[in-house]
Amino acid sequence: MPTTLTITPPDDFDLARDVCSYGYFLLEPNHWDPDSATLARVLDLEGGAAGVVIVQQPGGTLRARFDRSLDRREQAEARSQITRMLALDVSASEVAEFHSVDPRWKKSGRGRLFRSPTLFEDVIKTVTSCNVAWPSTITMNRRLCEVMGRPCPSGPRAFPTARKLARAKPETLRARCRVGYRDARMVELAKLFVRGEIDESWLADPATDDEAVFKFLKSLPGIGPYAAGNIMQLLGRYSRLAIDTESFRHARTVLGMDGSDAELTRALHAHYDPFGRHRFRSYWFELWDYYESRKGPAHTWDKHTTGTTFTATRLNAAPERKRPGRSG
8 A cells, every 4th residue: 555654844844835945846856736736756765766746734744645655664764855855854943043144035934945855866966957058957857867767656767876877887878868078977976975985964964064065075076166055055054155157147137246257256255145154045045036026936837838947047037137125
């Protein structure tokens, strides 16, 4: 009999808002259904892949319904993956602290950012988002699942595991998954995970200094300053910005800044420094607020239509000079 898990989230958790808070909710194998307000995807568990549909019930409780039976060990594994994915380990008090630093987001309750069930998936997704347009990121993640992921009983495939990618030939990833120059880097990253040389417990430990984490991440194959900053926020470390071309667009279009990329980088750091360890949160919710002002609330986006065009350069946004002020 298929397993159904009941999960009690923090009191302030909202499934629609907190799933549709970061672009990875639009990437395979995630599927947000705007009509039913459910998140479906495939989790890769010890006993094999399992499809799950997550819904928030009246009163706030989450129900996770799987397409097969899970034993006790798999149930614990699934709970852990769902907790990471939905940032359920981010307490209401931490979100309240963020709101005290940046009260613009208190009314909407924004504070959590969606991520993947595993750090490995987050790292690979970050690599697929570097130096490329968003539609190509979508294609890479879809093909990685289709070609390398294990199928679940209901049909869809999981994101490939580190062990699977570690055994892949770079030329296979390039030809069949369309990852381009990232092929060998993905394989090497997977091998580092398999060998235990990327220690998530150390990376996520609050006792580990942010600077040490940032330095380590930048030492990994294919991970530059932007990717390292992005992986840090996916680890729950929000003190670093992840600056890319979208950041420069945001600086010019929304914040009214001018200058070279180097000048804009300095201006962006100065702008977000007052938010301290919540810098990335303040930056990201400004950026997300802009996207939603163009295409409506993210929880209404269909991944196959609006979801393919959510970056500002594909929203056909006319340049404008406005200061962020909406509370979301």
